[in-house]
Amino acid sequence: MNHNTPLPQVPPASPRSVRRLPDVRRRVTTAAQLRVQGVAPAEANEQCRPGGPWQQILPGVYLLHPGPPTSEERLHAVLAYAGRDTSAPTGVPVQPGGGEPHRPVYEEAMITGLAALNLHGLASAPPLPSLEHIDVLVPRPRRLRSAGCAHVVRASTLPAPEQATGVPVAPVPRALADAVAQLTDAGVVRRLLSEAVRGGHCEPAAVVRELTEARLLSRPHVVDAVDSLIAEGRAITEERLYTMVREHGLPDPVWNVDLRLPGGPHLGGLDAYWPEHAVAVELDTRAPRQDEDALWSEYARKREHLERLGITVVYLTPRKLRDAMEQQAAVVRTALMASADRDPSAYVVVLPR
Structure with a gap:
């Protein structure tokens, strides 16, 4: 074998081949993931020009089709923007068609607030398409700003995320606190808290603990809602006690x-x-x-x-x-x-x- 013979060059993945790859997080991807596929930043930007086949939905996050994003795509875009992709492969770009693309695993980020409550199944939470912003919970030291549809919420300690429709979400008590922090309508706050407890999503004590840590109990409309919540929670618990004795x-x-x-x-x-x-x-x-x-x-x-x-x-x-x-x-x-x-x-x- 002639060791001086140059090795064949693997051509970079074209935007067309990237679009053909199956399930790139529902056609939401990042600049880093595109580089893994051999797509240079300049080429990605070219595809996002007016009338182009792609769009940049958030800084460093691309939607690989020109139409409006679905609610699911918005959720994944927010996670791609705020999370750390710990599954990204290292080394040379993969060859187009050479196998499945890596599926990103985002850590240090989870959906919270009203979007999380919707994903947990609370009927009193607004539908996802109506939300102008999606709250995403990240560690406090992260240098990350809110942008586009991503509203960054910081926590000194992240709770263990739960999975809802395949998306990491904050537990209901934490999601409630992050939602209530932005709400001024007493009726909406009361309905959210009541449904969370009545529907068996969480206990009143856990909700009050999160509201206390978020320093929200100084707001009169929150205090009124919490008082109703505690009374309702006790009534539900008493009924369970009657049921236990009877059954x-x-x-x-x-x-x-x-x-x-x-x-x-x-x-x-x-x-x-x-x-x-x-x-x-x-x-x-x-x-x-x-x-x-x-x-x-x-x-x-x-x-x-x-x-x-x-x-x-x-x-x-x-x-x-x-x-x-x-x-x-x-x-x-x-x-x-x-x-x-x-x-x-x-x-x-x-x-x-």
């Missing part, structure tokens, strides 16, 4: 009572109480605001006091009742059965709450 064959308790020592102090309210077993259930529906530690201390003091009197207290959270009702019923049943092996409790007065 899992537990004996009927007395509901929503106050306990007092005879002629003595008030011991606290309980959501359910079995006097003959000295077993109580209390729903932990605390809203985590700035006084969360103080509230928990109050819970702990009451529990300690009741247990010194021989009363077993079972705390149930809304999440446990929603996701593991059968397991929580078993916990209560075990406490009821164990009462026969305990010393009799102190006599207490049971009053309606």
Whole structure:
């Protein structure tokens, strides 16, 4: 073999061959991905001239057809603009037709706000085509500005993304906080929060935690919506507790009572109480605001006091009742059965709450 014979040159991919490649993120691609296909920046820009077959939808992000982008293409374009493509191959450009293009995996970016709520399936979130901007959550240190349809939202710590229709999205509580931060209509805020809880997407405590961290509870229309949310969330949790007792064959308790020592102090309210077993259930529906530690201390003091009197207290959270009702019923049943092996409790007065 003649080692002086020059190696054959692989021609760069033409715009036509790139367009024929299957599923380049729904025909949304970046300058970096085009370079991998052998398309130089100058050639890409030439294709984006007026009347050309491509368009630049965001800085460094191309739409490989001339028509308006679909909602899905806008979502992928925003992620391509804001995310870091950790799957990009290195080395020489691939040969046209030489195999599947790499499928980008974008990290450090996820859809949030109203677009994420829509993808999570909240009916009260506006349809994607009506959104002028799509919120995208990125780490705070990233040097990235909002541009075009991409509205950059920063977070000191990114939550673990969830997948909705194949797109990474912020969990519902975080998406709610990012949406509420831009909303001034009290009715819209109330409907979004209510649907998120009523639809089982999240618990009120998680929503309030995100709103607190976003410093949104100083806004009167948000506070009003949160108060309604907490009341509605508690009503939903109480209904789940009734369902648990009924469907899992537990004996009927007395509901929503106050306990007092005879002629003595008030011991606290309980959501359910079995006097003959000295077993109580209390729903932990605390809203985590700035006084969360103080509230928990109050819970702990009451529990300690009741247990010194021989009363077993079972705390149930809304999440446990929603996701593991059968397991929580078993916990209560075990406490009821164990009462026969305990010393009799102190006599207490049971009053309606």
